[in-house]
Amino acid sequence: MPPELFIGIFVFLFGLIIGSFLNVCIVRIPGGKSIVMPASACPKCAAPIRPYDNIPVLSYLVLRGKCRACKTPISPLYPLVELLTGILFLACYLAFGLTIDALKWAVFSAIMIVLVFTDLRERLLPDLVNYTGLALGLALSFFTKPTDGTALWIANHIFEFPPPAPVLSFADAIFGAAFGSALLWLVSEAYFRLRGREGMGLGDVKMMLMAGAFLGTKRTLLTILAGSLLGSVLGVAVIVARRKEADYELPFGTFLGMAALLVVFFGTPVVNWYQSLLMVR
Numbered sequence: 104m105p106p107e108l109f110i111g112i113f114v115f116l117f118g119l120i121i122g123s124f125l126n127v128c129i130v131r132i133p134g135g136k137s138i139v140m141p142a143s144a145c146p147k148c149a150a151p152i153r154p155y156d157n158i159p160v161l162s163y164l165v166l167r168g169k170c171r172a173c174k175t176p177i178s179p180l181y182p183l184v185e186l187l188t189g190i191l192f193l194a195c196y197l198a199f200g201l202t203i204d205a206l207k208w209a210v211f212s213a214i215m216i217v218l219v220f221t222d223l224r225e226r227l228l229p230d231l232v233n234y235t236g237l238a239l240g241l242a243l244s245f246f247t248k249p250t251d252g253t254a255l256w257i258a259n260h261i262f263e264f265p266p267p268a269p270v271l272s273f274a275d276a277i278f279g280a281a282f283g284s285a286l287l288w289l290v291s292e293a294y295f296r297l298r299g300r301e302g303m304g305l306g307d308v309k310m311m312l313m314a315g316a317f318l319g320t321k322r323t324l325l326t327i328l329a330g331s332l333l334g335s336v337l338g339v340a341v342i343v344a345r346r347k348e349a350d351y352e353l354p355f356g357t358f359l360g361m362a363a364l365l366v367v368f369f370g371t372p373v374v375n376w377y378q379s380l381l382m383v384r
Contacts, residue, residue: 110201111193118192119159121213122185128217129184132232133225148173159185180220188216191364198368207243208367211317214239215360218310222356228306233313237280240316244269244276250371251275251319276316283315283323284308307356314363322370329362330355 127138143152150172156162163182170177191212199205214236222228246269249255254274258265265271291303315323338353366373 111196114196115189115193118189118209119185121192122188122216123157123159125188125213125216126181126184128232129180129220129224132217132229133221133227145170145172145175147175159189180224184216184220188213191216194368203243203246204248207247207317210239210243211236211314211367212364214313215364219357219360222306222354222360226354228304228310228356230306230309233306233309236313237316240280240313241273241276244272244316247272249275251279251321253278253320275319279315279317279319279323280312281315282320283311283318283327286324286327287311303355307359310356310359314359318363318366318370321374322366325370325373326359326363326366329365330359333362334358 124138127143131138143157144150145152147170150170153171156166156171160182163177163179166177168177168179169175192209195205195209195212199208214232217232218228221232249268249271252275254271255265257274258271266274287303287308288305291305291308294303311323311327314326318326334353334355337358341353
């Protein structure tokens with residue numbers, strides 16, 4: 104077996120295992136419960152889930168989507184989260200190789216999966232996830248190359264010689280976090296003053312604070328634009344399909360998370376194209 108194929112299979116399987124843990128986070132963190140104890144159990148009959156019934160995706164298929172003890176249906180979101188995590192981890196490896204960049208984006212993907220599904224289920228973006236992600240994004244920036252360019256552009260106008268790469272990368276993370284959170288806060292504040300009611304929660308602001316630390320300024324802006332577009336198109340489709348009222352609360356964090364994941368893998372060509380269009384280097 105070629106080494107690349109072996110590594111790819113290992114990364115995918117590892118992603119499935121991490122996805123199983125993310126399911127625990129998605130279910131327990133919004134309720135303020137521990138993600139370590141107690142062991143997983145059926146929410147209906149409280150029967151402990153045995154190790155052989157906790158194999159990612161496979162156990163769901165073997166059990167035909169039902170609890171072994173009481174036959175209560177198991178939500179298909181569980182295998183979906185596991186499979187999606189495995190696919191995203193594999194995509195990070197294929198796109199960035201066996202590098203610290205791949206690790207960074209795998210961590211970001213895991214965080215986004217938790218936020219996307221907690222917002223979808225509970226209309227909640229937990230502070231614990233956002234602030235932990237912010238700390239990880241800032242820490243990982245020291246070990247990855249600066250790719251955003253904002254810090255370098257500013258440094259070239261201030262210093263005769265640019266700072267070291269880790270400093271530039273950390274500065275890009277700070278600028279991205281500040282820009283993403285500030286932009287969404289301004290939009291939220293403007294909506295409140297114009298309409299007299301909240302149109303966006305602070306959870307979305309904190310989410311972009313965290314995401315900006317990973318993405319940098321340019322990709323953060325692209326994420327917000329793409330998330331708004333997804334929210335408009337998919338949101339209208341959901342309202343029409345389910346016959347909801349026009350003021351139906353949409354999980355904007357879910358759309359932002361989906362957009363952020365798309366930007367990780369497809370955002371660089373878009374940013375480069377736009378910069379070339381404006382003749383910005």
